[in-house]
Every structure is written in C-alpha cells, then in structure tokens.
Amino acid sequence: MNMVFKALADPTRRKVLQLLRLRPMNAGELSDHFSVSKPTMSAHFAVLREAGLIDAGKQGTTITYRLKLSVLEDALLGFSQAFGIGAGSAAPDAETAPELSKGKTS
Amino acid sequence: MIINRLGYAIALAVFILAAAAGLEYAEGAGMLGAEGARRAMQVLIGLILAAYANLMPKQLGRPRRSAHAEARVQAALRAGGWSMTLAGLFYAGVWALAPLPFADIAGTAAVATALAVTLGYALWSYAACRGAGDAAAGR
Numbered sequence: 001m002n003m004v005f006k007a008l009a010d011p012t013r014r015k016v017l018q019l020l021r022l023r024p025m026n027a028g029e030l031s032d033h034f035s036v037s038k039p040t041m042s043a044h045f046a047v048l049r050e051a052g053l054i055d056a057g058k059q060g061t062t063i064t065y066r067l068k069l070s071v072l073e074d075a076l077l078g079f080s081q082a083f084g085i086g087a088g089s090a091a092p093d094a095e096t097a098p099e100l101s102k103g104k105t106s
Numbered sequence: 107m108i109i110n111r112l113g114y115a116i117a118l119a120v121f122i123l124a125a126a127a128g129l130e131y132a133e134g135a136g137m138l139g140a141e142g143a144r145r146a147m148q149v150l151i152g153l154i155l156a157a158y159a160n161l162m163p164k165q166l167g168r169p170r171r172s173a174h175a176e177a178r179v180q181a182a183l184r185a186g187g188w189s190m191t192l193a194g195l196f197y198a199g200v201w202a203l204a205p206l207p208f209a210d211i212a213g214t215a216a217v218a219t220a221l222a223v224t225l226g227y228a229l230w231s232y233a234a235c236r237g238a239g240d241a242a243a244g245r
Contacts, residue, residue, distance in 0.1 A: 023177040024169075057169045064169065067180060071160045071191040074184065 004073055007051035008080045012036070013044050017077055020054060020067040027063055118154065125150055145201050148213065152198030155217070159190030174238050178231040186224035193220030 007013055016030055031041045045065065048054045053073060055066040069077065079085075129146055132138040138146070163183045170176040197213040204212065 021180075023173045024180075025173075052164075055166055059169070066166055066169070066176065068164050068166060069184075070164050071162070071187045074163070074188070 003047075003051040004053065004076065007047050007053055008073075008076055009085055010044070010047075011084075013048055014077060014081055016044060016048060016065075017053060017067060017069070018081075020065055024064050024066045027065070030065065122150070122154070141206065144206075145209075148201035148209070149198045152194050152196075152201060152213070154194075155197065156191045156194030159187050159194055162187035162190065172238075175235045178235050182224075182228045182231040185227040189220040189223040190217075193217045 008017075012034060015033070019025060019030060019033060027038075027041065027045065030045075031038055034041060045054070045056070048065075049056055053067075053069055055068045057064050057066065126147060129138065129143040133140060133143040163180070163186075165183065166180070170179060193216045196216045200209045200212045200216070
C-alpha cells in the first residue's frame, strides 16, 4: 500500500493514470503528453508498474500500458487529484527521476 | 495463478462458515441475541462483497485486439467494481445500523441495483464494441 501512496503522490504519474483511463496507450503515446525525457517517463512507468497500478503488455516491439486500479486505488487517485497532493513538487520530481531510472524506485 | 485464486476462495468460504458457526455458538451461549447474530453475519457478507468487488477492475484478462474494445472492457469493469463495492458497503452499513425490516429490503435492493448496473453496463459495452466492429468492417 505504501508503494501505491508513493505512486499516487506524483502529479505526472497521476496524469499518466488519467490518460490510461481513456484507453490503453503505448509508452510513446504517453510520453507525448509530457515535456520530460523518455528515461524519466520510463522511471515513472516503473514506479506505477511496481505499485500494481498499471499493466504492461508487449506487442511486438511496443509496450502497451493498461490501467489496473482497484476501486480503493481509484478513489485514492481521485482524492489526491482533488486535493492536488504533490502538485508543488512537480519540478523536484523531474529532477529526482533520473535517480529513479538508475534503480531507486522503492 | 488459478490455484492461488482457488485457495483464496476456499479460505474465504472456510472463514464464512467459521464465522457463522462462531455466531451460532455465541447465540446459543447467550453472548449474543438472535438479532445481533443475524446483523453480524449480514455485515460480514456486505464487507466481503465490497472487498471482492474492490478488486474487480484489476481483473483485466488477456489484452483485446483493439484499443476501443480494451477501453470498453476497462470501463465496464470499473463501473461494475464501483457499483458492487458501494452496494457492499451500503449493505454492511444498513445491516449494522438500520431497523431489521428496512435493512432487509434496502440491502437487497442496493445489491440488486448494483448487479443491474454492472450487467447493464457490460451489455451496453459489448453492444458498443460489436457496433464499432461492424462499422469498421463496413457492415
């Protein structure tokens, strides 16, 4: 559950979840919605995957992500979005993301 | 995976039977009135329903062929999960707090409504997928 809270605390990851609510998307499609580097986005995807909030399926050479939220996690996402949790830390998170991509995902 | 799920289901069934036996014993020993035992069992059933329905949107299954179908399936799972979870919580709450005759009717009505919403949304999603598939095939 701690990993779920950590995953939902970041606005970028919440935005990813909201995009996946519309339909499954591959990494490229999701990355197009953000002005951060691909390794940073990969780190965000890794955090979401480890928390069990998204499902990654490989189709050929592309990885398609699907939303995998329980009702409780969906409600937590709604609450954190409504109260803007972590909204002020968008820039610092982008700075720390390279660390995440080196394996510091816990 | 299937064995795991089967194991959980069997464990849950054993837990429900044990809880029913425990409540029966408590009632027989005079620790709990008949109404209290009945309420406790119904509250337990409501909470189990909510807990199971909570995980419903996570059961994605195999990937579908089109993104449209995948989105529809996910929306149906989400709608079903939410409606059944809320119904389960309402069922537990109403059996915990409301007068018995009202709890009986309101609890059943809530679960029946949630079931109708779940099935209705699933059928509507299926029809929408079929419609989109036919349109794509030019039929």
